[in-house]
Amino acid sequence: MEETRNPGLFGIFSLFAGISTLTIGGGYAMIPVIARKVSSKGWLDEAEFYGLFATAQSLPGPMAYNTALLVGKRTAGAAGALCAGLGILLPPVTIVMIAAALVSTAGENAVMGAFLRGAGATVPGLVAALLLRMTLKRSWNPARALLSAGAAAAMIAAPVWAVPLFFVASAIAFLFERPEGGNGS
Amino acid sequence: MELVLAFLKIGAVSYGGGWTIVGIIKTEVVGRGWLDEQGFSELVGLAQVTPGPVALNAATLVGYRLYGVPGSIAASLSVVFVPTLLILAAGFILGKLGERTALRLDQSLRTATFALVALTLWSFAPAAAASIPAAAYALVAFAVSAFTTVNPVWVILGAGSVETIRAVFAR
Incomplete structure (x- = not known):
């Protein structure tokens, strides 16, 4: 194991605790932040991170939490996964309990509402950037490109079926991936 | 106990981003009569203001409303319990494959x-195209996140601050 791949349990905990404390806007705001941090710290390269993100999407549970767990596991084993999970959980649970004790209708406060509106408005841009980075870091071939585009079109046409379509697309893609790990067909 | 079971179930069936999960939590919580529609909407508003995954925050809040601090800890641990097991197991199964x-x-x-x-x-996309400021925030977030090494969290907090200032001056 190289140095960079071994961030230490406290390093993992504090990274995810930091992200979880500062990032408003849910999973799609958190994923790009996590992607940036783990690659800038040299824990994982960006393409490898998107692989973990794909696995996180295929399991139930909050996306950012699942992704953090997988990053922790890849870099420091099961203990790393638990530290990453605690890092994601602890700050929001604490902040939410304090907030719940103090206010009941924060969404109705005008200043807070404006802050939220601004923060929330960045999410479409973050998702677009995530899609672009995933596109650039993917090793494409005709089958992968066609299936990704076809699945996207199907999901956009029938968003209610997005989860079943995700698994159908994965299964079809699996058949088209060469077992040799070559560049498919 | 019923709270723990409900959130274990929610954790096990919730796919995709936070908003899907919030929908599932709503079905369970409002359906069981633990909270009414109005109370749940207020709670989701608060889950958005607070940092972290929206679904997790919603679970914590429901637990808090029903049973205080022990309830919020129980609900948040329950909602991530099944995903945690599955992720640890997934690595094991992948290793076997x-x-x-x-x-x-x-x-x-x-x-x-x-x-x-x-x-x-x-x-x-429609949300980003709804107004000129919304499009501007989204574009800046896109450019920073796609082409620079700046942590996107600063854009999120920055856009929130700019919008707050705009709102204050608009009065």
Whole structure:
């Protein structure tokens, strides 16, 4: 194991605790932040991170939490996964309990509402950037490109079926991936 | 106890981003009569203001409303329990599959995830096109996140601050 791949349990905990404390806007705001941090710290390269993100999407549970767990596991084993999970959980649970004790209708406060509106408005841009980075870091071939585009079109046409379509697309893609790990067909 | 069971179930069946999970929590919580529609909407508002995954925050809040601090800890641990087990097990199963099959699976999931992210972008697009400031925040966030090494969290907090200032001056 190289140095960079071994961030230490406290390093993992504090990274995810930091992200979880500062990032408003849910999973799609958190994923790009996590992607940036783990690659800038040299824990994982960006393409490898998107692989973990794909696995996180295929399991139930909050996306950012699942992704953090997988990053922790890849870099420091099961203990790393638990530290990453605690890092994601602890700050929001604490902040939410304090907030719940103090206010009941924060969404109705005008200043807070404006802050939220601004923060929330960045999410479409973050998702677009995530899609672009995933596109650039993917090793494409005709089958992968066609299936990704076809699945996207199907999901956009029938968003209610997005989860079943995700698994159908994965299964079809699996058949088209060469077992040799070559560049498919 | 019923709270723990409900959130274990929610954790086990919730796929996709936070908003899908919030829908599932609503069905369970409002359906059981623990909270009414109005109370749940207020709670989701608060889950958005607070940092962290929206679904997790919603779970914590429901637990808090019903049973105070012990309730919020129980609900948040329950909602992530099944996903945690599955992730630890997934690594084990992938190890058993052998490297080639695991690689094929990884590549197939990447192909399908691309589509899921595209769908998310599609569903967010109208919000970004709704007003000039909204489009500007989204564009800046896109440019910073796609082409620079700046941590996107600063853009999120920055956009919130700019919008707050705008709102104060608009009065």
